Amino acid sequence: MRRFATIKDIAKALGISVATVSRALRDAYDVSPQTRKLVLEKAEEMHYKPNFNATGLVKSSTHKIGVIIPAITNYYFSTVITGIQEVAQSKGYNIILYITNDSPELEKKIVYDLSLSSLDGLLACVSSPSDACKHFQELIDDGLPVVFFDRVPEEINISKVMQDDYNGAYQAVKHLIEKGYEKIAHITGPKGVFLTENRLRGYQDALQDHNLALDNKWVVYSGFSQKDGESDVAQLFTENLKTPDAIFAVNDRKAIGAMVALKRKNIRIGAEVGVIGFTNDPICEIISPTLSTVAEPAYEIGRKSCELLLTHIKKSTFIGEEVVLSGELIVRESTSRV
Amino acid sequence: MRRFATIKDIAKALGISVATVSRALRDAYDVSPQTRKLVLEKAEEMHYKPNFNATGLVKSSTHKIGVIIPAITNYYFSTVITGIQEVAQSKGYNIILYITNDSPELEKKIVYDLSLSSLDGLLACVSSPSDACKHFQELIDDGLPVVFFDRVPEEINISKVMQDDYNGAYQAVKHLIEKGYEKIAHITGPKGVFLTENRLRGYQDALQDHNLALDNKWVVYSGFSQKDGESDVAQLFTENLKTPDAIFAVNDRKAIGAMVALKRKNIRIGAEVGVIGFTNDPICEIISPTLSTVAEPAYEIGRKSCELLLTHIKKSTFIGEEVVLSGELIVRESTSRV
């Protein structure tokens, strides 16, 4: 059994009380400079490190925040986490990582097993469809500060941080139209997710505002992965008599899947079929042709979410706030007709 | 101040003792089925969740393991973490993430501030050069189970999990030679890192075994990033009268940087200059030409590291073990002369 130096050991070694040691290690408002110095030296010598279980127990605050996220093996999420981590670390908070693998069941289990009392707050990007977030609602009702980011549930009234999906999508589609594409398809994520619904609305409104017809056959729902992008395109080009001349993908990974599928069909990207994504994954600049996209402020979303959560934790009366960060259209080769 | 239902609240509500409630919530060896049922129902009703600070305090085990890693925004590290996380989660452990940004100073600070008593173990991929790992040694001396992965310090005698860097590098260079490349340069990481030294040795031995001369001018040391790869190639092609006809990069990101630099110089990759990397980042298959590489078992390294740490935690007498997982040569277009 491991045993580390405690405050008691220091007290015994110096022949003073634990209360004095405790004071010396924190604020020195009630301890003489001499004993304070003695204590600090002894602590250093004995490799003393505070036991956060004990402090957490008595102060009922743990300086730990949970982060629930579908995956981390992609640019967007890993960048968001980096932002979260930086803010948390600078304020003395640790982050505990939970990965749901985009499985609503696993998410539910994780949230249900979550020990409220060993977490000061929670950041979450949900995998479940918006209408099935009871498990989160319970946490919030029990008083745990929660901030949602990116994929946020619609009904829950609490702080949310997200990019401007609607306008980003609108800009992307408007760009396609301005480039002269007219038969624009959209490959999106699963139904019932707030984020995808917003991008879909942006797509639809951009088409309507420019007098282009909506066709439900040109909207393909599936998952978020590259493979999904490939199969979506396969579907688009077999099912329809009229094939699209441009594709707006819900994210870069699906856009890349689309490009792979198009290349396989020997369709020239840009010249014959324009492709635009959403995220601005670094891969956009490396793939050939380079991929136009809407840059998401991933890092900023991470930072902002964490900052918001920390103010939530500080003052429990804090009211929910919705932060929308805007993206930026980035034009590259995949939407160039020449 | 938040207050959650505790074991005491359940006891009071049911008019029984806390000891009985505690027993009912864990093993039922000493409690009647009826009261057990009552307790479980009440716990459910009151949204009771165990307080891990309290359990951690009394059992002096926290079910938390720290993970120290330079970054997470790349394929290799995020995949390793996913592997770690899966094993940890399945065994009821949580992971706490520390990101060092490849800064030895930050790493030192993190390790120094680490509370031993609030962690059951530590997984670390070091940023510091091998000879400056005193901060880790202290932790280990104090009795914290530690497992190093990927970038491991040389002297510290403790469990380590890594890929077979030497043989991977050897295979990569041997492949280049077999393809007919003769003037093979190596762009590597910083000096004094175990991993890069091993890959360098593999490079050197492969050349020697095939009767090719070593030239120190063709080994460029710098960082691990894509930008570093670009500048390394710039350096290679300006400083040398004889320019190389192949480049072995210490990782895929640098290989991609090299490709970018070569393309800028209008040098045809493969035909004129072969390029091979190390990692098997998914981007290898997306970039054009596709990038040959040595696949690292990132996911397996994460899983194995975590498994090893957990056995360490279980039996404190466990002796350090070195695990070397082998990679796999993957041949693609960037090393094809046609």
Added chain:
DNA sequence: ATTATTAACGAGAACGTTATCGAAATCACC
């Protein structure tokens, strides 16, 4: 009927820390 055995539960200490309260000891002040 008496004793041993078991099943079911309660009382209380312990884990390492902070917080409250009070007790000395020192100091200043008139």
Added chain:
DNA sequence: GGTGATTTCGATAACGTTCTCGTTAATAAT
């Protein structure tokens, strides 16, 4: 030199759990 204020410190109760003992009541064995 007595009073009050201040400085410095110690005792002790909490925080929520588990664990070690007891204790009681019911059951089994003689």
